[in-house]
Amino acid sequence: MLIVLNNLKSHYEIEQLTRMFTKELTVVYGTREQQAENQDMLYVNRQGEDVFAELSLNGKVYAGTAKADEDEDKMMLDVCAVLYKMYTQAFDKKLAWGMLTGVRPVRLMRNLCKKYGDIEPVKDIFKNRYFVTDEKIKLCSDIYKLQKNITDSCQPNDYSLYISVPFCPTRCSYCSFVSVGSTNASKLMEQYVEKLCEEIKYTAQTAKEAKLNLKTIYIGGGTPTAVSAEQLRRIMQTVKDNFDLSAIKEYTVEAGRPDCTTKEKLQIIKELGADRVSINPQTFSDEVLKAIGRRHTHADFVECYETAKEMGFKSINTDLIAGLPLDTVEGFEKSLKGCIELGAENITVHTLTLKRASNIVTGNQNNSYADVEQMLAKNALLAENGYVPYYMYRQKATLQSLENVGFSQPCHESLYNIYIMEEIQTIISCGAGGVTKVVGPNGELKRIYNYKYPTEYVKDFDTILKRKDEVTEVCRQFGFLND
Numbered sequence: 001m002l003i004v005l006n007n008l009k010s011h012y013e014i015e016q017l018t019r020m021f022t023k024e025l026t027v028v029y030g031t032r033e034q035q036a037e038n039q040d041m042l043y044v045n046r047q048g049e050d051v052f053a054e055l056s057l058n059g060k061v062y063a064g065t066a067k068a069d070e071d072e073d074k075m076m077l078d079v080c081a082v083l084y085k086m087y088t089q090a091f092d093k094k095l096a097w098g099m100l101t102g103v104r105p106v107r108l109m110r111n112l113c114k115k116y117g118d119i120e121p122v123k124d125i126f127k128n129r130y131f132v133t134d135e136k137i138k139l140c141s142d143i144y145k146l147q148k149n150i151t152d153s154c155q156p157n158d159y160s161l162y163i164s165v166p167f168c169p170t171r172c173s174y175c176s177f178v179s180v181g182s183t184n185a186s187k188l189m190e191q192y193v194e195k196l197c198e199e200i201k202y203t204a205q206t207a208k209e210a211k212l213n214l215k216t217i218y219i220g221g222g223t224p225t226a227v228s229a230e231q232l233r234r235i236m237q238t239v240k241d242n243f244d245l246s247a248i249k250e251y252t253v254e255a256g257r258p259d260c261t262t263k264e265k266l267q268i269i270k271e272l273g274a275d276r277v278s279i280n281p282q283t284f285s286d287e288v289l290k291a292i293g294r295r296h297t298h299a300d301f302v303e304c305y306e307t308a309k310e311m312g313f314k315s316i317n318t319d320l321i322a323g324l325p326l327d328t329v330e331g332f333e334k335s336l337k338g339c340i341e342l343g344a345e346n347i348t349v350h351t352l353t354l355k356r357a358s359n360i361v362t363g364n365q366n367n368s369y370a371d372v373e374q375m376l377a378k379n380a381l382l383a384e385n386g387y388v389p390y391y392m393y394r395q396k397a398t399l400q401s402l403e404n405v406g407f408s409q410p411c412h413e414s415l416y417n418i419y420i421m422e423e424i425q426t427i428i429s430c431g432a433g434g435v436t437k438v439v440g441p442n443g444e445l446k447r448i449y450n451y452k453y454p455t456e457y458v459k460d461f462d463t464i465l466k467r468k469d470e471v472t473e474v475c476r477q478f479g480f481l482n483d
């Protein structure tokens, strides 16, 4: 579809909204007359007091008008509301999140609650202005209420530490993360671990100078257990030697892949202070696991999970994905029930996202996806079994524009997941692909990027350390260093 914009400054909101209905689109600025006729086209033209929108699709024409406004953000909100109504008619579909395109609906709700001083008018805005369904408004407000004590108790000087290990045994077909296959990367992995340990030590020093207080640690990736047991021990020993673990509230290691998470590695994780691990089945079907390029079976997952359980970790998270190729609504329900029966303290239900760099998309794999909305409706089983939703985020290109939700047994909510998704606490990141986010006292956010790929990270490591120095500088700007 062609989008033609006239007398408008930006196309971002219109493009994001349109992508939830159709993926193939081109945006140009100009007048309608400059475009070829007989094609599917949205024309948005600001003229005088009004913004006119006209959609020609499959030989039918839909039209609407919004008020022009000096406040561009407000005007775009009104334009998108007009477009959303036109699209629901033209494409004959409504979206559960209505016209909301953002990644963080709970944060939006929190900010609006601050503005209006109460949640009721905010629910009304979600329903009547953004066209969100009652079911999603309830999900969002339940999470907002559960998080409130946690978000309110964050102090400006608090921070969490994220450590990235961007290696995996094989690449899952839906993945677009910057993770390197570990099978042929032993030299790179060794160089990486060495530099990572240096960065961890430097970060401890930086955080001390910036007068920050460590609250949680998260070692993620990739799959941190893709490195050898000895390398994992070195990374975690460096953390232990350089940070005061007695003062932190949570320490997680992603042990996501049962095909590289051995008993020895789980023991190291436990011994060196982590109290939470994530062991991810994704699905309980071996057929689906094979279709997505995971090298392990369901039985491997259960064995790995039971081993971790016996070791006495405080919380174990299990990730599931709704909408995987070959999966069915019944298959998804079986996976969900399986995680509940195992007694996992956290169950995170992702909705499949068709990321542009993933093998599913680049390989043009012609999959048919079961009704993912029906799959997510099975999440009701979690509430029936005492789980509560505690964090949520959305991604671009997710099937049916749905969401990812973390569910938890009471008192097992992962603080790190809340901090990172709500962007309410500083996160200092180490390793390739890491992004440090320093959060100021009024919610301002300053991002400092590490290199994306492990090869660049190892090669130009001096730059990584120099960028760490910026953390102290930003903390100074935010006033953390003033006594």
Ligand code: SF4
Binding pocket: 167, 168, 170, 171, 172, 174, 175, 176, 177, 179, 221, 222, 223, 256, 257
């Ligand atoms: S384990 Fe995770 S990071 Fe690794 S390839 Fe699979 S989805 Fe990507």
